[in-house]
Amino acid sequence: MKRSIIIAAGLFLLWVGSLFALDGREIMDRVDKRPTGKTSHARVRMDLIDSKGQVNTRSVEMFTVKDEKDLKKLVIVFHAPASVKDTRYLAVENEGRDDDKWIYLPALKRVRRIAASEGGSSFMGSDFTYDDMSDRDVDRDNHKLLREERLESYQCYVVESSAKDPKDSQYSKRISWVAKDLWIPVKIELYDKKGNLQKVATMDKLDTIQGFVTPLQTTMKNVQKGTATVLVMEKFVWDEVLPPGLFTTRYLETGKP
């Protein structure tokens, strides 16, 4: 009798547990909805390390804002090196259609619209692409929970994400290690179109800023090329009041919001 009760209780707990178990989609949805500020403003240093270990440094400033529909606008201002200084980039997320993207190149003195697919291009010659620097809509991918495991000090969900439309992504799949208590990926493996591991992103430093968990240092290693890029948030602030004029083509042209 006692044994039956224990088995029943165990089955009940398993059933209850299964009710609360998360699938891959729900995990990535939680990552997407992780609390952050409405705006962010960061000064970012990028160290580009080539296959011989030579380091070139870039400096950019990034601004983001989310609207009431949670659609994001992103502005990147390039400060260094001199060859890209004052180049400015604007991406506006849209509902139901491709993002709008523009770039202002001082050498052309003109704001130029660029295709959303150019998000797969290298960001300033680094191992990040423009898309790597942006959020990706959870609904654009299929997500599958592979397992749960510990990665260094983090207990993680391991989730595989692949684009619903293969043409919609530069990668065949991404495998993310999502820290359970933080709802933030601490490691991501990125696989090329042939299914080979291409890049590995790791969050080297996480901190809580203004109550929000914030990655302050990220390394992207291209295991195929032997190169790496370390992205360091030298300064970061959430919820700064940013003028609406910042997220316009006028700002790209004049540098004044």
Place this chain on the structure above:
Amino acid sequence: MVRKRFFSVAYSVIFWILLLALPSTLPATSQKSTIGESAATQAEDSSPVSEATVETGPRWSGQVRASNRLYRDATEDSLMKPNPRVDLSVEAKKENAELYVKFRWEQAWQTQDSATLFERMIDEAYVRGFLGSTVLEAGYLKVVWGKGDDVHVLDLMNATDYYDFVNNNYLDRRTSEWMVRLVQSLGGMHAVELVWEPITTPDKIPLTGPWKPYAISELEAKLQALSLPGFPNPVTAQALLDHGALVQDNLSKITDGTYGIRFTGSSHGFDYGILYAYTYHRQPKVDLSRLAQTQTIYLTYDRVHCFGIEGATAWEGFNFRLEGGYFLTEDTRGTDPMVRNNSIGYVVGFDRDLWTDGANLNLQLQGILPLHSDKIDRNPLDVEYRSDGKYTSHILAGHLSDTILENKVKVKLSAAYGIEQGDLRIVPELTYEPFDDFQITARWVQYLGDRNTTFGQYKDSSFFEVGVSYRF
């Protein structure tokens, strides 16, 4: 010779005085802000981004370049010596105002007309003020109109410098104009822009050297055959200019200005614009009608109204763009041989990233279609008359580029083909950037075609060039 040397020394002195004096006229201390003064204050007071700032005091930047060019048909005179060049920019920013000055100096200019040296040395110099949603610019500056990639029919606010016809950088091929420009933001991505240039300046056309147009050589031959008394012998355009027998007839008064208005916007993934400009054709016509009475050849310029539209959109990885304009001159019926006919111009094109990261294909077609060209063809005295009867012009321009060796090497193949004339410009180019901001470039520029065509006229000037540059 003495005059040239005087101007050369004088310009150098003025250049260095300006260079040394400018910092003292700018704010003495470097100010810092994030995205404007109010945001800066906030950031300095409470934001951890306060040190992540944009410098707003005097900010110097520039580029040092040197190149060596070897012409295909090199003679002792045409073999160019090393040509060092310096670009130096200074910017100063206050809360609602900015000052920008860019100086240029190039060794090759010493061989050119000293009267134009000073304006060449000041590449741009203007102030920009911000009044709420209005931006006001005044000074000597360049403005780019139209959505084309370095190929335009609507970029009407500046003249073209044909001394620098082969320059890689589009803006370097344009010359600044004195102008006032007002841009009023209409909210979102919409804006209206007004430009006024008190005096319209013509294109700068070399009268000697490798970039002298074939039309000038033709004119010289024609005048030589006339053996006019009092004219220099041999007759060259430069000698006529020095002799005072080649003069500009208009574009010297305040009434010869350029006026432009342009509305631009963006909606549902489509960027668009509409514009009107009242300006001049900046390429001269040669007026020989008063030659017998005045012993003078006049260069005249046609007034033109331009009505234009432009657009750009991205679809399936393609960046599409277009420009189209109607150019209304005073000869709407095409019967006045001394005035250019009305015409239509357009640019359509696209670019697309290709199979590898960094590879890009860019193709653009530029078309110019004079109206009533049959009437031009019937009158050999018409300023637009061509003996080959080819009045429409279509140029297909494009380039294919890629980066290799961890983005350190860029390879690029550019070409432009004149469809009616069958002429061609082709430029293979290799750029090596061993470290940031330092580049070594090698390129071969080949012109092909008949002498009376856009590219063929320079076929003796095809060249190989090696250059280095450093930005700071």
